[in-house]
Amino acid sequence: MAEYWDLYDRDGNRTGETFERGHGNFKAIPEGRYHLVVDILVIHEDGTFLITKRSDDKDVYPGFWEASAGGSAIKGEEPLEAACRELFEETGLKPDSMELVNILYKDTSRSFFHSYVARVSCDKDSVVLQDGETVDYKWVGKEEFLEYLESENAIKSHNQRYEKYINEHIRNV
Numbered sequence: 001m002a003e004y005w006d007l008y009d010r011d012g013n014r015t016g017e018t019f020e021r022g023h024g025n026f027k028a029i030p031e032g033r034y035h036l037v038v039d040i041l042v043i044h045e046d047g048t049f050l051i052t053k054r055s056d057d058k059d060v061y062p063g064f065w066e067a068s069a070g071g072s073a074i075k076g077e078e079p080l081e082a083a084c085r086e087l088f089e090e091t092g093l094k095p096d097s098m099e100l101v102n103i104l105y106k107d108t109s110r111s112f113f114h115s116y117v118a119r120v121s122c123d124k125d126s127v128v129l130q131d132g133e134t135v136d137y138k139w140v141g142k143e144e145f146l147e148y149l150e151s152e153n154a155i156k157s158h159n160q161r162y163e164k165y166i167n168e169h170i171r172n173v
Contacts, residue, residue, distance in 0.1 A: 006073070006076070007030075007035060008034045023059050027109070034112045036114065037073070038070050038113070038116065041101075042087070042118045052069065055134060065148065066158055069134075072111075079100070079114040090129075092128030093126070096120055097119045098116045099117045115161045124139050
């Protein structure tokens, strides 16, 4: 089944145009147009962070560990709605709260990111991995999370979207 994305201008306004997603075809989005991507950093009420391992079948960063769930919003979705859907699809988790912590445009991928922090109070064994998206997960404490951020296994562009939040709310606390 085809997946369609709304296209946006540089100010974050829907243009009325849509784009049909294909494997790795995001670079075919016209210049000056962007698709909405959401990512969600998950923090458990006990202070641990959820890290998931991406499937080897992903077209971007296959097999990498990431400190988020996320993906592209589908046609008609609002950012928060997309974030909640992606979080549930990729982890089976429903957030107690969601906080928007960053919006960033990236011309190379024709995307703009809405980055959220989700707070959860779930049973930590209740994570459900999404076939084709994620293949493993682990909950890590603050020190291991900060070590992960500096490791070769981390997706640097993802971590940059959370840099200000991490510096203000995690590193310096």
